[in-house]
Amino acid sequence: MRELVYYVAASIDGYIADCAGGFDAFLTDGDHMSVVLGEYADALPTHAHTALGIQPPGTRFDTVFMGWHTLAPALDMGIDNPYPHLRQIVASRQIRDVDPTITLTADPLATVRELKQKNGLGIWLCGGGQLAGALITEIDRLVLKRNPLTFGAGVPLFGAATSMPRRFDLVGTRAFRSGVVIEEYTQRRGA
DSSP states (O other): OOOEEEEEEEETTSEEEOTTSOOTTSOOSSTTHHHHHHTTGGGSOHHHHHHHTOOOOOSSEEEEEEEHHHHHHHHHTTOSOSOTTSEEEEEOSSOOOOOTTEEEESOHHHHHHHHHTSSSSEEEEEEOHHHHHHTGGGOOEEEEEEESOOOSSSEETTTTOOOSOOOEEEEEEEEOTTSOEEEEEEEOOOO
């Protein structure tokens, strides 16, 4: 079965964006970038691949799942198809005008459960916090790029939709001189 992987940058106080939805404060250079560009290159948007002169490897993810507020910054920059190398699914409660290659869903939980039953690579949950909270029961792996900064307030890692405690087991930690720590967790099932 495919995994739903919540791979996201976060502050040390648990926010994935500031109060305005911005995430520019997260480090985009430093010694941790070897992991981002190597192991998680599938999760880079196409304009980043172009700027770096690399091709998406197609080895980790074949689908990106995001909320509307995660897609909106790309649209605001004039990028209507940020991940054409991946199947793009956007959760939205409203009908939206999007690129025809992007699938909209009003039922993210059912959509993820259906995707997980199909063959393929991992499903990357790229944000946002409310969507992650709504999908927490389906998240198999959590990969946090924990940045050495605090926001104090903003978009929380899991929004407010979590209805009960969930147990995740730490399966790996990598600390970098940049101060970024990449933490990897798997959700404990059935115990």
